[in-house]
Amino acid sequence: MTAWTLPQPMQRALELAAASADSGEVPVGAVITRNGEIIAEAHNAPRETCDPTAHAEILAIRKAAEALGQERLGECELWVTLEPCAMCAGAIVHARLAKVYYGAGDPKGGAVEHGARVFEQKQCLHRPEVYAGIGEARAAEMLREFFKARR
Amino acid sequence: MTAWTLPQPMQRALELAAASADSGEVPVGAVITRNGEIIAEAHNAPRETCDPTAHAEILAIRKAAEALGQERLGECELWVTLEPCAMCAGAIVHARLAKVYYGAGDPKGGAVEHGARVFEQKQCLHRPEVYAGIGEARAAEMLREFFKARR
Numbered sequence: 001m002t003a004w005t006l007p008q009p010m011q012r013a014l015e016l017a018a019a020s021a022d023s024g025e026v027p028v029g030a031v032i033t034r035n036g037e038i039i040a041e042a043h044n045a046p047r048e049t050c051d052p053t054a055h056a057e058i059l060a061i062r063k064a065a066e067a068l069g070q071e072r073l074g075e076c077e078l079w080v081t082l083e084p085c086a087m088c089a090g091a092i093v094h095a096r097l098a099k100v101y102y103g104a105g106d107p108k109g110g111a112v113e114h115g116a117r118v119f120e121q122k123q124c125l126h127r128p129e130v131y132a133g134i135g136e137a138r139a140a141e142m143l144r145e146f147f148k149a150r151r
Numbered sequence: 152m153t154a155w156t157l158p159q160p161m162q163r164a165l166e167l168a169a170a171s172a173d174s175g176e177v178p179v180g181a182v183i184t185r186n187g188e189i190i191a192e193a194h195n196a197p198r199e200t201c202d203p204t205a206h207a208e209i210l211a212i213r214k215a216a217e218a219l220g221q222e223r224l225g226e227c228e229l230w231v232t233l234e235p236c237a238m239c240a241g242a243i244v245h246a247r248l249a250k251v252y253y254g255a256g257d258p259k260g261g262a263v264e265h266g267a268r269v270f271e272q273k274q275c276l277h278r279p280e281v282y283a284g285i286g287e288a289r290a291a292e293m294l295r296e297f298f299k300a301r302r
């Protein structure tokens with residue numbers, strides 16, 4: 001019998017999302033890999049860092065660029081538990097990330113398959129390969145629990 | 152006879168854009184004001200900082216949030232020489248900036264009056280007042296000169 005498991009980077013992104021919730025931040029985690037290895041990771045932290053741009057993806061992209069000493073991440077892949085918003089989708093384009101794997105879709109704030117659909121714009125300079133729904137159930141459950149507890 | 156001058160924050164943003172070009176970065180400058188006073192300013196710096204997210208607007212928003220000790224900038228205004236891209240427009244939404252004044256429109260990379268039109272999306276949580284074209288001629292001229300010199 002085969003046990004189906006999530007790709008390791010998405011497992012790690014989900015752990016980071018859980019850590020995000022524990023510190024009172026909306027539970028979103030992100031990981032950047034290169035040649036299968038994690039080179040940067042972060043969770044959502046706008047409150048902790050007092051920085052409205054501190055989404056998990058932005059923090060991970062900044063760390064990866066710093067780690068590699070280059071502003072473009074063309075050989076890298078992003079794993080994030082939630083569909084990126086317009087800000088993060090724009091950052092993915094600027095960073096030239098090759099692939100984006102995300103967990104839950106986000107009809108309210110997402111800008112990949114919803115709303116601004118940043119990668120689908122004619123003017124979009126770089127379109128990553130996008131794979132949605134990986135680890136979706138757990139990612140969405142964490143978000144539901146987080147917002148339910150705060151209502 | 153009246154001498155018409157640009158609002159001081161946009162004059163400062165244009166100076167920052169010129170400094171950007173001098174350091175080899177695409178010439179874009181941004182300033183954030185609160186009650187008419189400049190509380191943060193930055194120029195475009197992705198190369199210098201090795202950070203693909205280091206657009207003038209993102210850097211200015213991060214500095215303003217740090218200066219005020221709060222992640223929301225509802226009482227603040229952003230002055231930027233170029234139409235914000237999707238990343239920066241998304242950050243403006245997250246920061247809840249009240250007003251955005253920009254210089255030149257950007258048919259290739261802009262996401263306010265072009266492309267993703269972030270603030271016009273139904274799902275957009277916060278829509279700043281937007282005023283375009285302030286200092287447009289000088290902002291556009293600097294960009295033309297910059298790219299012409301690099302061709």
